Amino acid sequence: MMASNMASTQPTHANELALGDELSSPSSKYLLKSFLGQGSFGKVARCVRLKDMTTVAVKMMKNISKSLKGANHEVSIMVNLKSLDPDRCNIVRWHEIFIDRGHICLEFEHLDKSLYDFMRDRHFRPLLLMEIRPVVQQLANALNHLKTIGIIHADIKWENVMLVDQERKPYTVKLIDFGLACKVSDAKLCAHVQTRPYRSPEVILGLPFTEAIDMWSLGCLAASLYLGALLYQGINEHDMIRRIMATQGPLPNNMLSHGRKTACFFQREHKSGTTSWKLKELQHKDGQRERRTPNLSSLDELVTIRGIKYDNYADYSAHSHDVAMFADMIKGMLQLDPAKRITPSQVLEHRFISLSHIAHLESMSSYVRSCFKIMAPHRIQQNRPPPPAESSDLRQPKCNISHLGASSQTTNSGKSGIKRSLEDEDGKACGTSQPSKRVKSTHDDRTLPKSCALQSALSSNSQTQSCISPSVKRKRTNEEEPGHKEKRSRNTSSEQRGRVKPTKKIHIEDPCTQPRVKRKAPDDDDDKDVRPAKMPSPCG
Incomplete structure (x- = not known):
């Protein structure tokens, strides 16, 4: 998908990056300080993000069909990882994707x-x-x-x-x-x-x-x-x-x-x-x-x-x-x-x-x-x-x-x-049966268009993260509401008016004040009380 849209922007020798060069993204510029590694996909460079002088790692992939397919696949996976907290889940933090001088650039946090x-x-x-x-x-x-x-x-x-x-x-x-x-x-x-x-x-x-x-x-x-x-x-x-x-x-x-x-x-x-x-x-x-x-x-x-x-x-x-x-x-x-x-x-x-x-x-x-x-x-x-x-x-x-x-x-x-x-x-990348997300190149090769599916996915990052919030508030049940015992008694008495009297009165008891629980026992145990096992009170 992405390859067909960007095949016309293949890098030339003039587009090759060297130490001291600047990369540009829609949000900042980056000063290329050193190369950390390279392979068939391209290079990984240590860069300084000039807007806040933060050291980051930028993975630069050549803008050719093989690199485009791999970049598109990796970005689709990283979008899925946005739901995880990188620090608690021990995965690298990904910041953004941009294109500069025929290179697809992925910005990550810099590690040791x-x-x-x-x-x-x-x-x-x-x-x-x-x-x-x-x-x-x-x-x-x-x-x-x-x-x-x-x-x-x-x-x-x-x-x-x-x-x-x-x-x-x-x-x-x-x-x-x-x-x-x-x-x-x-x-x-x-x-x-x-x-x-x-x-x-x-x-x-x-x-x-x-x-x-x-x-x-x-x-x-x-x-x-x-x-x-x-x-x-x-x-x-x-x-x-x-x-x-x-x-x-x-x-x-x-x-x-x-x-x-x-x-x-x-x-x-x-x-x-x-x-x-x-x-x-x-x-x-x-x-x-x-x-x-x-x-x-x-x-x-x-x-x-x-x-x-x-x-x-x-x-x-x-x-x-x-x-x-x-x-x-x-x-x-x-x-x-x-x-x-x-x-x-x-x-x-x-x-x-x-x-x-x-x-x-x-x-x-x-x-x-x-x-x-x-x-x-x-x-x-x-x-x-x-x-x-x-x-x-x-x-x-x-x-x-x-x-x-x-x-x-x-x-x-x-x-x-x-x-x-x-x-x-x-x-070689593991293939997927899902269609690739489309990424188009603008005339200056510096940014992804606003209509790009990846761009919209990045801009609408989910705020819900599976590892971020260890405690989640939940709505209290009726039994946890203050004064629920008195409310239920009044509601029960009003609803019983005009109705057939039940054969057996139902007792609703507060577990915080009544540790003893009655149950119906088989045969000759009808009148026996059963004490529950020692458990922490719901009231703390």
Whole structure:
């Protein structure tokens, strides 16, 4: 949609942006200070918004058909995210969209650095469990809120998790880059989603997928922070399947039987009336090398892969229990069957996050006290969102089979190490079945027209936010109104006039003054009183 309207404004060399240039939007001008990153989509720059001298991040996408489609898709997702509070939901804050000199520009809040940059700066030295815990908690919180509005992020990885301000707010993170995100109802089979080391088995096999793929990615991310290296760094999808099975065992037969891409990796065998699947031999292409990653024969080895050295026995015991709970959580996140994978809300309630398994050692263990201290700033953000309007059953993903996507091929990025190139084949956007929102370009390429659907959506942002208001006023019922007892007595007496007298008088008693409640008991219990269990009075 957007591409056809703006194809005439493709950028030339004269339109290329350089440091010191100014960008213009309808609301402000921006001074380009530095480039933070780039990829096939374009560049991300650190800019100063001149109207208030605030530092922001501007994602600049080239005005070509591929970028236009991706920009339009990302903007449509960001419009849906406007109903969430970015700070409480741990997602990046989006400000506006504008067009300048052949570039589609998305303005976001400026954040500190990505988890990848943070790990690189420390030479990929593994994080402590007490450092991993707040990161996992906040990302699970973000996924929990995304689930309530039916959004799949579909590209959780080190590069897409940003530290807000590591110096002032240690390990406070936000989820960024919704370029591959899609609605659960729009998820397509064989879609290009998830960067390969974080790709779930159902996506690799070409099965219908739900938001459970984000939980798989989060499990891979958490394990990699503990290991200091990617858990599954396959050179292609075939190698990914081989590595997953080497650690977690064979894939469920029901997944293999229904996968559209199963035949690419497995060979069907019939023995004694039963069907089994054998993994094909991996063929290495020229230039492809085995990547050095931790060789785990089981996820249980996470417990013993790193030594525990503490002089204080209480610290030793606490850390031993902590790493066991961490491994238990990772196994729940990395369940091969997505129907058995734990949900974001279950992660938030897991003992590794709540610290309930070692809380009794707090007075004796400095390790436990440090764990509680680092988690303290993040507890206040753990507000549960309201349940979704319609419950989604992960066992029966809602996917439109009539919109099956074509099978895709993956290519090697050609780069060694942990960093993922944004120009990799994993950077393709997840398609949607909904028509794209139309964005037109004016003659000066600086703004979106007032008639644009996106512009009208941005200008009419909903004031109701699912995470903003923890307390909501509600209308009192009759029983809560002051003096309701007396009013009801007068109304009842007036209404009874001229009517047939009831066979049994109904007593309406105030629960605040009458803790004893009469009920009709069967058989010989008619005259007995039943005291209710001890419950807090509605009057407080």
